[in-house]
Amino acid sequence: MNAQKIEEKPKTEIAGDEPIIICRSVNKWFGEFHVLRDVSVEVAPKEVVVVIGPSGSGKSTFIRCINRLEEHQEGQIIVDGMELSHDVRNIAAVRREIGMVFQQFNLFPHLTVLQNITLAPTKVRRRSRDDADTKAMQLLERVGIPEQANKYPGQLSGGQQQRVAIARALAMEPKIMLFDEPTSALDPEMIKEVLDVMKELAHSGMTMIVVTHEMGFAREVADRVLFFDQGRIVEQGTPDYFFESAQHPRTKLFLSQIL
Amino acid sequence: MTTIQERRPGVINEAYYEEPATKPPPLLAVGPLAWVRENLFGSLMDTCLTIAGTLLVIGVIWSFLAWAISWANWFSVTLNLRLFMIGRVEQFMDLRALVLALFICFILGVNLAALARVSRRVWGALTITLALLYLLPALINATVPLPPTYLAAGQIEIVSGSVTEVPVPTLGFIAHSGETITIQVAHGIADSDAALEKLNSFTDRATNAIRNAAENRLETEARIAELNTLLAGDTLTVRQREAASSELASLEVPPPVNEALAVNQTPVDVRILDANFEPLASATLTTDTEPLTIAVPRDGWYILEKSVEGNDSSVDILAINGVYPILERNFLRSDPTDTNAGPQRVYQYCRATDIFMVEGGRPRIDGEDIPAIGIIDHQYKNARPFSDYLILMLAPLLNQIQLPVALFVALTAIGYSGARWVDRQFSPASKPRSTSRRAATWLWIVLPVVAFILIAGIMPNGPLQFSDSQLWGGLLLTMLLTAVGIVGAFPIGIALALGRRSSLPVVSTFSTLYIEVVRGVPLVTVLFMSMLLVPFVIPSLGGPDTAPYRAMVAVTLFSAAYLAENVRGGLQSLPPGQEEAAKALGLAGWQITLYITLPQALRAVIPALVGQFISLYKDTSLVAIVGLIDLTGVTKNVAAQTEFQSLLRETYVFISVIYFIFSYVMSVVSRRIEASGSGAARRV
Ligand SMILES: Nc1ncnc2c1ncn2[C@@H]1O[C@H](COP(=O)(O)OP(=O)(O)OP(=O)(O)O)[C@@H](O)[C@H]1O
Numbered sequence: 032m033n034a035q036k037i038e039e040k041p042k043t044e045i046a047g048d049e050p051i052i053i054c055r056s057v058n059k060w061f062g063e064f065h066v067l068r069d070v071s072v073e074v075a076p077k078e079v080v081v082v083i084g085p086s087g088s089g090k091s092t093f094i095r096c097i098n099r100l101e102e103h104q105e106g107q108i109i110v111d112g113m114e115l116s117h118d119v120r121n122i123a124a125v126r127r128e129i130g131m132v133f134q135q136f137n138l139f140p141h142l143t144v145l146q147n148i149t150l151a152p153t154k155v156r157r158r159s160r161d162d163a164d165t166k167a168m169q170l171l172e173r174v175g176i177p178e179q180a181n182k183y184p185g186q187l188s189g190g191q192q193q194r195v196a197i198a199r200a201l202a203m204e205p206k207i208m209l210f211d212e213p214t215s216a217l218d219p220e221m222i223k224e225v226l227d228v229m230k231e232l233a234h235s236g237m238t239m240i241v242v243t244h245e246m247g248f249a250r251e252v253a254d255r256v257l258f259f260d261q262g263r264i265v266e267q268g269t270p271d272y273f274f275e276s277a278q279h280p281r282t283k284l285f286l287s288q289i290l
Numbered sequence: 291m292t293t294i295q296e297r298r299p300g301v302i303n304e305a306y307y308e309e310p311a312t313k314p315p316p317l318l319a320v321g322p323l324a325w326v327r328e329n330l331f332g333s334l335m336d337t338c339l340t341i342a343g344t345l346l347v348i349g350v351i352w353s354f355l356a357w358a359i360s361w362a363n364w365f366s367v368t369l370n371l372r373l374f375m376i377g378r379v380e381q382f383m384d385l386r387a388l389v390l391a392l393f394i395c396f397i398l399g400v401n402l403a404a405l406a407r408v409s410r411r412v413w414g415a416l417t418i419t420l421a422l423l424y425l426l427p428a429l430i431n432a433t434v435p436l437p438p439t440y441l442a443a444g445q446i447e448i449v450s451g452s453v454t455e456v457p458v459p460t461l462g463f464i465a466h467s468g469e470t471i472t473i474q475v476a477h478g479i480a481d482s483d484a485a486l487e488k489l490n491s492f493t494d495r496a497t498n499a500i501r502n503a504a505e506n507r508l509e510t511e512a513r514i515a516e517l518n519t520l521l522a523g524d525t526l527t528v529r530q531r532e533a534a535s536s537e538l539a540s541l542e543v544p545p546p547v548n549e550a551l552a553v554n555q556t557p558v559d560v561r562i563l564d565a566n567f568e569p570l571a572s573a574t575l576t577t578d579t580e581p582l583t584i585a586v587p588r589d590g591w592y593i594l595e596k597s598v599e600g601n602d603s604s605v606d607i608l609a610i611n612g613v614y615p616i617l618e619r620n621f622l623r624s625d626p627t628d629t630n631a632g633p634q635r636v637y638q639y640c641r642a643t644d645i646f647m648v649e650g651g652r653p654r655i656d657g658e659d660i661p662a663i664g665i666i667d668h669q670y671k672n673a674r675p676f677s678d679y680l681i682l683m684l685a686p687l688l689n690q691i692q693l694p695v696a697l698f699v700a701l702t703a704i705g706y707s708g709a710r711w712v713d714r715q716f717s718p719a720s721k722p723r724s725t726s727r728r729a730a731t732w733l734w735i736v737l738p739v740v741a742f743i744l745i746a747g748i749m750p751n752g753p754l755q756f757s758d759s760q761l762w763g764g765l766l767l768t769m770l771l772t773a774v775g776i777v778g779a780f781p782i783g784i785a786l787a788l789g790r791r792s793s794l795p796v797v798s799t800f801s802t803l804y805i806e807v808v809r810g811v812p813l814v815t816v817l818f819m820s821m822l823l824v825p826f827v828i829p830s831l832g833g834p835d836t837a838p839y840r841a842m843v844a845v846t847l848f849s850a851a852y853l854a855e856n857v858r859g860g861l862q863s864l865p866p867g868q869e870e871a872a873k874a875l876g877l878a879g880w881q882i883t884l885y886i887t888l889p890q891a892l893r894a895v896i897p898a899l900v901g902q903f904i905s906l907y908k909d910t911s912l913v914a915i916v917g918l919i920d921l922t923g924v925t926k927n928v929a930a931q932t933e934f935q936s937l938l939r940e941t942y943v944f945i946s947v948i949y950f951i952f953s954y955v956m957s958v959v960s961r962r963i964e965a966s967g968s969g970a971a972r973r974v
């Protein structure tokens with residue numbers, strides 16, 4: 032994958048479209064600890080939202096609430112018109128529409144790369160094995176590692192593993208992709224190959240929420256940047272606004288520390 | 291020697307660009323010698339330990355071998371091999387058990403091909419072992435003569451201590467067709483009591499009594515000599531002197547046994563008859579006559595008559611080749627042609643020296659079975675010579691196992707090469723072993739069914755008739771309990787492990803309670819409870835013929851609890867990210883367990899599971915306590931046979947070897963699985 036080939040992504044027009052993700056005053060506690068406080072966000076289809084913020088501010092918890100890996104206790108989360116509640120069918124339906132990529136890749140070590148990718152399509156979407164295999168090979172092509180199809184995850188480099196993880200999530204043909212610090216566990220030379228895949232994905236019109244510390248990526252790809260602190264969205268805006276003229280002192284402090 | 295210039299920043303040491311010259315390490319730092327020096331003689335302490343340890347090991351092995359070769363009565367093993375392998379089961383089970391064992395070997399062969407490669411070296415070693423298994427006994431039989439059997443003839447009473455024996459005039463024996471029987475008056479042994487005492491081979495009771503009498507007399511003589519020297523010296527106290535002289539007064543040396551019994555002084559009449567008392571040969575023998583030889587016409591019983599004509603005061607000792615101790619066995623067998631008649635008791639006679647077998651046909655005189663020499667009469671008083679060990683103990687054992695072992699190896703090889711051939715024909719190049727893997731899986735699935743059909747039987751008569759489960763025993767029962775324990779415990783154990791982690795309180799409480807209660811109780815207790823309680827719960831499991839099934843229930847329930855804990859450990863060792871990733875993909879809870887967590891958990895605990903299975907395999911020996919005759923139980927059975935009264939050492943050594951072989955194979959397999967990387971994180 033070559034970075035130069037990827038054109039500048041046209042910034043998504045947020046207004047107009049019906050939002051695909053709606054969070055209304057979402058609150059969550061871990062025991063006594065208030066992790067998410069009145070988080071309200073709407074994400075439009077094809078929008079790329081980057082979430083940044085200091086460690087422990089609740090970024091992971093927030094995006095994990097969106098596919099119900101964590102349960103929120105107050106407020107509403109509506110994904111693609113379905114509200115996340117205790118209704119198991121809704122949860123299953125929502126999870127089918129959302130792909131997630133983890134910091135630690137979380138590939139299934141006992142399955143080959145190909146099996147990792149085809150498992151969910153065959154078992155959840157009930158695709159035939161041949162269809163799933165063909166699709167998986169296309170995806171591997173897309174993330175740039177078709178030759179690794181029959182290897183086991185343990186035989187791949189970190190960057191290759193993360194690209195397999197992205198392909199695995201894409202195999203379910205999700206409408207939304209969640210990324211939780213996808214490059215934080217990678218060596219510097221591997222970060223780029225993963226970011227390239229993500230840029231290409233954003234360019235293709237995928238709705239994405241990305242938790243990351245890669246400010247270059249945020250600047251280049253994001254339609255909107257959310258800044259989290261102590262479980263709240265402190266400030267949000269376009270990358271230009273955010274990196275040039277953020278107002279809140281917490282944001283300024285944070286930016287001054289990482290830039 | 292660092293110069294200032296070299297330490298300046300920005301200056302490169304040219305030496306780093308030159309190819310570094312390699313030189314070999316000093317000889318004393320590598321190689322076996324260095325290893326020995328470092329590990330065995332590193333310090334004074336090490337040296338002492340090494341020497342002491344080596345001496346200890348050599349001493350132990352040496353005394354074991356001395357016992358095993360010179361003293362141990364391995365007949366208790368060689369003549370009971372069937373009992374050790376399959377117990378007292380009906381005769382038709384011989385073939386069925388063999389077929390089952392061969393089928394298992396075939397499966398193992400297919401699995402070998404599916405999962406590993408067997409190098410030419412291993413095949414070579416196997417071939418050599420097999421060749422030895424055939425060559426060694428053949429060589430022994432060809433070169434080492436069987437010791438003769440010594441039988442007494444005469445009408446005189448032979449007294450030895452409290453035992454009085456009269457030689458039997460007629461004696462039955464079994465022989466091969468074409469075998470030569472040679473009878474002569476024993477040379478040399480009657481010359482003196484010292485010679486009589488050395489008489490060491492198969493004997494009848496009377497000869498044994500003569501031997502013992504000679505030994506007693508020599509011992510008395512020696513004791514008197516010893517007391518005389520003591521009394522002549524001045525080392526004794528007054529009291530000791532008194533005791534010694536009174537003992538001396540009480541001792542009396544009988545006349546030499548060979549003279550008192552006039553051993554080999556008179557001619558002896560011998561006749562050989564067939565089972566219908568038709569005479570085949572006869573002769574009157576003295577020490578000077580040619581031996582009587584006869585080649586017997588067919589397999590079966592023969593009769594030896596011997597008498598010292600008209601002389602009631604002398605005895606002859608005959609040295610006979612071809613008449614050897616016989617072990618009698620009996621079992622029930624139903625007639626395949628007559629299904630109405632119940633099972634008949636069949637008598638089988640087995641010659642100790644070569645396991646030659648004859649069924650029935652034992653002649654009777656005066657309404658009694660004709661006497662025969664039993665193994666009990668064969669009592670080595672002195673150390674057995676090595677040649678006798680070879681021909682009497684080793685050769686019969688090897689002769690008995692050579693054919694089964696050859697068949698086992700052959701079937702394994704057939705399974706292996708068959709699977710490889712099938713792979714070459716049908717497997718795609720990308721997955722070269724997929725066909726054999728599928729075949730291996732199917733074979734394992736079929737195995738329990740085949741095993742059940744072969745062991746329990748499925749029809750009232752015919753080759754697959756029902757077998758009496760009460761008679762199952764030996765290695766067969768041990769393996770059966772182990773296999774059922776493993777296979778049955780798997781689903782139950784996994785269910786319990788998942789149950790214990792379940793979020794449903796009823797399920798998790800029940801699982802936890804079950805696991806903790808069973809793990810808190812010894813297996814013997816579980817066995818007893820299952821023997822006594824199961825009939826109340828399931829009345830159809832009440833009869834004595836269901837005892838093996840009840841033991842299986844106990845073993846299964848017991849090992850399920852341990853398996854559950856192992857599997858739970860495996861589940862807990864998985865990073866939580868695995869389950870999260872699966873959830874995020876939209877897999878349902880049961881799919882996550884089935885496809886993601888369980889396979890990984892099981893792979894992660896393979897070593898623990900194999901360890902558990904090995905200990906289960908050994909723990910099944912406890913069923914001997916509840917009356918089942920498994921491999922361990924057989925030792926008690928053998929020790930209860932008249933021929934092998936309270937002989938336990940030999941049989942325990944033997945079953946230890948069997949237990950060890952199977953445990954060792956299991957642990958080698960588990961180590962191979964670990965090494966092949968089928969563990970949690972798979973690297974092929
Ligand atoms: N399962 C949990 N139980 C209790 N506390 C938790 C749990 N998960 C997270 N927390 C706490 O919630 C807070 C927010 O965690 P979260 O992982 O969302 O932070 P984050 O913003 O993603 O941080 P980082 O950048 O380090 O990943 C942290 O203080 C963390 O300790």
Ligand SMILES: [Mg+2]
Binds near residue numbers: 090091092211212
């Ligand atoms: Mg985080």
